[in-house]
Amino acid sequence: MENLMWTDDALRDSSGDAFGRLRYAQRAAELIHSTHSFETSAVFGLSGPWGSGKTSLVNMIVEDLQKKHSEWEVSRFTPWATSDVMGLLGEFYSTIAEVLPKKRGRRVRKALAVTASVAAPAANLIPYAGGTAAEGIRLAGEALAKLPSWEVAFGKASEELKKLQKPILVVVDDIDRLNGDELLTLLKVVRLLGRFNGVHYILAYDDETLYRSMMSSNAVSSHDGTAERFMEKIVQYPLFVPPLLRHQQISRLNSGFKEISRQTSDDGLSNRRISGLIDCFTDLLSTPRAIDRYIAQLRHHIPLLPPEEVDDEDIQLLTLIRVSFPSLFNTLPRYRSELTSGHTSELTFDA
DSSP, X not given: OOSSOOOOOOOSSGXXXXXXXXXXXXXXXXXHHHTOOTTOOOEEEEEOOTTSOHHHHHHHHHHHHHHHOTTOEEEEOOGGGOSSHHHHHHHHHHHHHHTSOTTTTHHHHHHHHHHHHHHHHHGGGSTTSSOOHHHHHHHHHHHHHHSOOHHHHHHHHHHHHXXXXXXXXXXXXXXXXXXXXXXXXXXXXXXXXXXXXXXXXXXXXXXXXXXXHHHHTTSSOTTSSHHHHHHHHHOSEEEEOOOOOHHHHHHHHHHHHHHHOSOTTOOTTSSSGGGGGHHHHHHHOOSHHHHHHHHHHHHHHGGGSOTTTSOHHHHHHHHXXXXXXXXXXXXXXXXXXXXXHTOGGGOOOOO
């Protein structure tokens, strides 16, 4: 909270860890390393609400993994960098190829290129990819006549990767931001087309958003557990972002209030009128992003309002309502006279 400008940037390393998550990151890094084998591939899923710090935690995990086990190569796959299935597959294989040694990895890159050439047109045959079987056959026919089968190409690429004896971790962040069809295509890529031996994956996402995206594509049914069971087939090791503890929330809020308050006797959330609303603040501002975004709003608005017209506590409460319940906030001007006169018992809100 020391910086006056808030940018919502993720932590690049553990030096900025303000919530004691380094230990969790270290344990996760060791789990990834200890489960590695050149005979198989594993997928780790890191779940947490938007704004909880998934990307920061991923960066801390990667930092510790490479610090203690320098043999690991880490590649970051950005699935939304392309708009179609073929582009996604090409980007996926390129992501792995980029971290391979220049000379020793030449044969592997060639094998990956062949695998991508076979898999890309055939991807239209995969349900949820958005194309019909007829389109897939038309696109794949000529190419498949000249290229080996996908199984042969994949086996060759896997064999060449294994010879390198180079553990690889592919990071795929914010997969819940994809639409339903894109998400299911990505998961099938990881599940079926990318499980090269010696290559591990860490997927970062918000559970609820992910499941809603899957349901929107009609691939799974709602409220019957099929989304969870689907993800169980993809993710072998589920991890989670440790939630903020209550004292961490209050400490971060108090720090922000103290920084921007115009009152010299500011005590944060204690011994003040809003201290009775602590539960409201902690319930509505439950992630680092939510707290920092709220404080950034206060930092902008408090200097604009004369202290003799409205005090800091009122601004804090009104801003909480505005960021949490914008529709309710927009109705408040209709009740300005009642709210400013103190006769709030006379208020009757529309149903």
